[in-house]
Amino acid sequence: MRTIKAAVAESTAVAQFTEQPVSVGARHQSLQAAVTRSLRDAIVTGRLQPGERLRESQLAQMFQVSRNPVREALLALQAEGLVATSPRKGARVRLISEEEVAELIELRIELERLNARKTAQHGDDKLRQALTSLVDEGNEAARGSNREHLRELNDRFHSLVEAAAHNRYLSDYVRSLREKTLWLFASARDDRAIETWNEHAAIAQAIIHGDAELAALLSARHVKDTGDWVQAQLSEAERKRAGSHGSTPPRREQRVHRRTAP
Amino acid sequence: MRTIKAAVAESTAVAQFTEQPVSVGARHQSLQAAVTRSLRDAIVTGRLQPGERLRESQLAQMFQVSRNPVREALLALQAEGLVATSPRKGARVRLISEEEVAELIELRIELERLNARKTAQHGDDKLRQALTSLVDEGNEAARGSNREHLRELNDRFHSLVEAAAHNRYLSDYVRSLREKTLWLFASARDDRAIETWNEHAAIAQAIIHGDAELAALLSARHVKDTGDWVQAQLSEAERKRAGSHGSTPPRREQRVHRRTAP
DNA sequence: ATGTGAAATATTGTATACCAAATGGCAGTC
DNA sequence: GACTGCCATTTGGTATACAATATTTCACAT
Numbered sequence: 329m330r331t332i333k334a335a336v337a338e339s340t341a342v343a344q345f346t347e348q349p350v351s352v353g354a355r356h357q358s359l360q361a362a363v364t365r366s367l368r369d370a371i372v373t374g375r376l377q378p379g380e381r382l383r384e385s386q387l388a389q390m391f392q393v394s395r396n397p398v399r400e401a402l403l404a405l406q407a408e409g410l411v412a413t414s415p416r417k418g419a420r421v422r423l424i425s426e427e428e429v430a431e432l433i434e435l436r437i438e439l440e441r442l443n444a445r446k447t448a449q450h451g452d453d454k455l456r457q458a459l460t461s462l463v464d465e466g467n468e469a470a471r472g473s474n475r476e477h478l479r480e481l482n483d484r485f486h487s488l489v490e491a492a493a494h495n496r497y498l499s500d501y502v503r504s505l506r507e508k509t510l511w512l513f514a515s516a517r518d519d520r521a522i523e524t525w526n527e528h529a530a531i532a533q534a535i536i537h538g539d540a541e542l543a544a545l546l547s548a549r550h551v552k553d554t555g556d557w558v559q560a561q562l563s564e565a566e567r568k569r570a571g572s573h574g575s576t577p578p579r580r581e582q583r584v585h586r587r588t589a590p
Numbered sequence: 591m592r593t594i595k596a597a598v599a600e601s602t603a604v605a606q607f608t609e610q611p612v613s614v615g616a617r618h619q620s621l622q623a624a625v626t627r628s629l630r631d632a633i634v635t636g637r638l639q640p641g642e643r644l645r646e647s648q649l650a651q652m653f654q655v656s657r658n659p660v661r662e663a664l665l666a667l668q669a670e671g672l673v674a675t676s677p678r679k680g681a682r683v684r685l686i687s688e689e690e691v692a693e694l695i696e697l698r699i700e701l702e703r704l705n706a707r708k709t710a711q712h713g714d715d716k717l718r719q720a721l722t723s724l725v726d727e728g729n730e731a732a733r734g735s736n737r738e739h740l741r742e743l744n745d746r747f748h749s750l751v752e753a754a755a756h757n758r759y760l761s762d763y764v765r766s767l768r769e770k771t772l773w774l775f776a777s778a779r780d781d782r783a784i785e786t787w788n789e790h791a792a793i794a795q796a797i798i799h800g801d802a803e804l805a806a807l808l809s810a811r812h813v814k815d816t817g818d819w820v821q822a823q824l825s826e827a828e829r830k831r832a833g834s835h836g837s838t839p840p841r842r843e844q845r846v847h848r849r850t851a852p
Numbered sequence: 853a854t855g856t857g858a859a860a861t862a863t864t865g866t867a868t869a870c871c872a873a874a875t876g877g878c879a880g881t882c
Numbered sequence: 883g884a885c886t887g888c889c890a891t892t893t894g895g896t897a898t899a900c901a902a903t904a905t906t907t908c909a910c911a912t
Contacts, residue, residue, distance in 0.1 A: 358677060358894065358895090359894080359895070360665075360894080360895090383862090383863070383864095384863075384864070385862090385863075385864095393895080393896085394895065394896050394897070395864095395896095395897095396658070396661075396894085396895065396896075397894085397895070399662065399864090399865090400661065400662060400665055403622075403662055403665050403666060403669075404665060404669060407666060407669030407670070408669070415619075415620060415864085415865090415903095416863080416864055416865075416902080416903050416904065417863090417864080417903090417904070417905095418863070418864065418904090428758065431756075431757040431758055431759055431760070432759055434757060435757055435759045435760050435763075438704055442700055494693075495693040495696060495697055496690065496693055497693055497694055497697045497767070498693070498697050501697075501763060505759070620864095620865065620866090621865075621866070622865080622866090645891095645892070645893095646892080646893070647891095647892075647893095655866080655867085656866060656867045656868070657867090657868095657893095658865080658866060658867075659865085659866070659867095661893095661894090677874090677893085677894085678873075678874050678875065678892080678893055678894075679874090679875070679876095679892090679893080680875095680892070680893065
């Protein structure tokens with residue numbers, strides 16, 4: 329594995345020739361930021377399992393940095409809700425209960441509804457044009473069942489729509505919730521790429537036509553369907569885990585310290 | 591000023607006698623947390639002005655701790671959106687534009703609307719009872735024009751309603767946005783305590799009666815009115831600042847480094 | 853075998869010292 | 883006044899140390 333430091337150095341060097349003239353300090357990506365990104369990626373893609381312990385010195389060694397950037401990265405991820413820490417016990421990848429997943433999706437439905445409505449209302453020609461070409465490209469990819477490409481287009485659709493609501497708080501929250509939904513899929517998120525695309529295309533059409541209420545309705549329904557699917561997957565995984573006794577490794581190395589209990 | 595360390599030690603000692611039997615490590619409040627709280631308080635109450643620079647070593651000396659906890663506190667506050675940092679330039683108290691205030695309030699309207707609706711739908715007897723006694727106490731305080739007490743009751747009202755929606759993401763976001771709105775008031779937030787109380791009491795009544803739509807409507811309107819008032823205050827402050835040339839100290843010591851500009 | 857408790861070990865939270873890179877001013881020069 | 887070179891400050895990061903806790907081990911009793 330290439331070290332974080334090498335990656336930072338390289339990105340800095342590349343930036344030197346591609347970016348606008350900004351101060352060189354601003355170009356430099358801090359190790360903390362690099363570690364944060366690396367860890368976040370490992371968590372949302374499932375390489376780090378929920379409940380897994382995150383030891384500072386172990387991570388420091390893994391990334392070839394000192395403990396400070398790691399501590400700071402863990403703090404940042406805690407603020408994002410991806411890791412949970414308890415005092416003197418350290419950090420773990422956050423464990424989300426099914427109940428919490430339901431709450432997450434419930435709110436995401438409402439925020440995507442708002443976001444779609446606002447986007448359709450505020451939409452300008454530039455957005456409509458971008459969406460139109462995105463839809464064309466996506467339909468093409470859908471005909472070819474090009475899932476990889478579709479996944480990328482799905483992401484681009486979300487980025488476009490999020491930014492177009494012209495409300496940075498709403499955008500931030502929607503993105504944050506969406507990321508957490510993706511996290512729940514972990515690896516298996518290509519499966520629904522085509523269905524997802526079709527729903528996205530319908531929403532895009534509604535936005536292009538300025539039909540705010542339809543865009544809102546379709547968005548909410550889209551998230552609801554996605555959410556139902558995610559919850560079904562989770563339940564199934566849970567059932568499987570419960571079914572095969574013994575062979576399953578413990579998902580979280582949770583051991584209650586006897587002395588602390590009353 | 592009492593040191594942070596003394597405060598931490600005391601809170602730990604007090605907790606020893608008031609809390610449930612948990613491990614002693616969990617009782618210990620980290621210096622990082624203490625510094626974070628202290629800084630957050632200084633920012634939202636306006637003791638630290640927007641745009642003000644936050645030097646690590648200066649803060650470390652002020653709180654009598656090393657730079658590490660301070661760095662981590664600044665990072666945490668950055669995640670909360672209270673401070674802004676640029677690489678190699680350090681942290682400043684975040685400066686919120688009027689445009690951003692409008693976006694903040696716009697989203698807060700929608701989330702408070704959602705929250706009130708959900709709370710009215712999910713409300714159980716315990717909540718109704720708590721709200722009823724809160725309303726009685728508040729009306730009493732309002733008759734006596736006890737602003738100090740009313741402010742506390744207003745805060746309690748929000749806490750009650752936020753928690754009752756049974757959606758931790760919604761609760762978190764609503765609380766976060768509300769805190770930022772309070773921040774904009776800074777010191778002068780007792781002024782509207784009585785009007786605020788009356789609006790809260792009406793919302794409480796709607797929740798008690800299970801009238802979700804009325805609760806939602808009143809909540810949205812309440813935030814809208816509060817927001818209009820905040821924005822008016824800000825505009826006025828802006829006008830005043832613009833009017834009195836020379837005498838006003840620079841609100842942000844922002845100096846563009848000539849060499850970085852094209 | 854199984855549980856218990858004390859000792860051994862590991863980890864976190866914090867401090868300190870130190871360094872390189874970058875920024876922010878300032879004095880001198882054109 | 884605008885540029886230039888220089889220097890003090892500040893940040894981001896490393897390394898090391900250490901006390902307070904947590905976790906694991908392991909001998910021992912049941």
